[in-house]
Amino acid sequence: MTENQGRHKPVTLEDIAKLAGVHSRTVADAIKGTGRVAAATREKVLQIAKELNYVPNAAARALATGRTNTVAVLSGPLNEYYFANTINLLETHLTAHSYDMMLLHTRREARDLLSATKVSMADGVIIIGINLLTEAFLQAKSPSQPCVLIDTTDDFKVDHIVLDFGPAIEEALDLMLHAGKKRLAYVANNVNDSARDEVR
C-alpha cells in the first residue's frame, strides 16, 4: 500500500537531480527529451523518475513558459445538438494537437476565466455562439487575450468564424415547398437580423 500514507511533498526535478548526480536543468531536458542530454544520462534520469513516480508540475511549467496547453471553451447549452456537436469536434481537434479543453458554461466560470487568463491559466478562448454568458465575456474581455468567436455575427472585435446558415435554411425551405407546405414557422433562439433576413 503506497497510497494514503499521508500528504507527501511531490517529487520534483531537484529530487531526481540529486539521485542522478546531475543538475535539475539537465533532468528537465532529459525528461522533456530536448536532445541536448547524453543518452546514458537521459536513460538514468528516466529510470529514477519512473521509480519515484515523478509527475511534471503543470502549474510550475505554465508559470515558467506562460503556456498551459489548455484552451477554454464557452458555449451555449450542451443539451442543444449544435453546441454539443461543435464541442465534440473541438475536443477531437484540440486533443490531436496536444491541447486540453476547459469547458465553461456558467457565468461564474466565465468570470473566473477573465481573471484566470490574466495569469495564463488558459492559452486562449473559443466562444461558440452569442448568448448572455458569452456576450458578457466578450464585452469584459481584455484585448490581450487570444479569442476566437464562432457565430453568425462578427459584431464583436475579436477573431471570428462567421457561420452562414443561409444555404441550409434555403434548402430546408425548398424541401418544405416541394412537399406542398404553404405555412412555415421558424423556431430559433436569439434570431439576429441577418438570419431573419434569410427566411423569406
Place this chain on the structure above:
DNA sequence: GATTGTCACTATACTAAGTG
C-alpha cells in the same frame, strides 16, 4: 561540438519586519 551548469524569471502565497 556535445554536454552540463548557472542565472534570471514567472505569479502567487506566506512570513517577518516595520510603521502608525
Place this chain on the structure above:
DNA sequence: CACTTAGTATAGTGACAATC
C-alpha cells in the same frame, strides 16, 4: 493591533556560459 512593505519559496524553463 492593524496594516503595509519587503523578502523568500515554489517548480520549471529560456538564454547563455563553462567544461571536456
